[in-house]
Amino acid sequence: MVGLESLPATFTARMARGMEVHPRDLYRWRDSGEVVELSRGVFRRADAPEPSHPDLLAVATRAPRAVVCCASAAVVHGLSDEMEPSVQIAVSVAQNAPRISYPPTTVFRFDAETFEFGLSRVEVAPGEFVRIYDSARTVVDLMRLRHRLGEPLAHTVLNRYLERPGNRPAPVLEYARALGVVGPVRSALDIAGAR
Structure with missing residues (x-):
């Protein structure tokens, strides 16, 4: 045994x-x-170290090809304090969407052509990693899904991103062009820059 x-x-x-x-x-x-x-x-x-994000670890283990996105990614990147009631993940439209009832999970379907743009990973426990979109891609995803996830969240995340030393608008605009939302993102960047 x-x-x-x-x-x-x-x-x-x-x-x-x-x-x-x-x-x-x-x-x-x-x-x-x-x-x-x-x-x-x-x-x-039980003898393993406590994971920093146990819900993300659970969901990523169940859906290893999915990517943590949107508000869940913003929290991990320190761009938002707003904890969503569910783990938000993206899957390619070419994949079957996982059905995960616990922890509560919201699945977004992203284009296969741009699915891997901004793909990164984060260590949630020693030696255990979860796929996640980088902070610039997260900003753009929240802007393009602002009608569904809320305008205030999108703008808060953008402002926090811009306040961080070393973060520049260029990567955000690059993702915005690739994902077809350059207009709203440029307007939001102009408003944020006018402050």
Whole structure:
């Protein structure tokens, strides 16, 4: 029998089965508190370091090709303090959208041609990374989805982005051109610059 110590810090039930862990043992570990169930079929060893963003880790483990986006990405990048009630992820229109009920998840479908623009990753636990859009792409995504996620959030994130030393409008405009929202983004940059 494979012991718990041979499993990675975060793993799926499928991974455990692949390592010949019987489901009975997996659920015994869960019931005894040796592992914590982060989401349906996603587990984390209790002796592993606490992740900085457990919900993002759970969702990324369930949907490894998805990318953390919009308000969730803004919080990770320190551009917003507004915690959304759900983890916001993007998938390519060419992919099937994952159905994740816990943690609550909102799925956005982005064009396949521009899906990987601004793709980055963030370490949410030692040696464990989650795919996320960089801060400039996050600003543009919030501007182009402002009708759905709110104008105030989009402008707050843009202003915080611009206040950071070293951040320039050029990358934001580059993404805005690629994503077809240069007009609204340029107007928002002009307003932010007039302050």
